[in-house]
Amino acid sequence: MNNNRIGIVGIGNTLMRDDGIGVFALQELQRRYRFPERVELIDGGTKGLELLPYLEDKSRLLFIDAVNFGKEPGYIGEIDKDRVAEYFNTKLSVHQIALPDMLGAGRLLGTLTEDIYLIGIQPESIEMGYGLTETLKGHLDRFLDTIVNKLKEWGVDVFSNSL
16 A cells, blocks of 8 residues: 555534534635645544545545543644554544444455554534534644644645635
8 A cells, every 4th residue: 555645534523513623624624725636635524434435545544533632622632553543442422433443444454554643632512513612713723733734744745725
């Protein structure tokens, strides 16, 4: 799997406030930036195993999601491939229940890269309701910067859409 294709996967339920941060951040990335053809932005939403076919041809995966780090709301953490499944196993919300199964199935089948990374942000509220809390809206730019910086570390040219 030396194809150098990267998948950026936004995870979350947009109807549960900050739980939707991965999807909302993905939408902002699409709005604010242009990426090379080898980078695919994938709306993982609340998908679990059905997400696997969209990820199988990637040499590297970057998940973006709300993560319970046990820190203050807005805290941003980065989790490497050896610990990603452990964080998805914390089951912050229902969509994360199937993600460890999906990762396990992909690895078992040998169709999923081992190069998996997660950038997460501590949510303030995952109660029912559409849209981010004011706290996470205030941290969105920093969250996006963290994602873009990780891509640049990986040698991805990211171009701003603002002229």
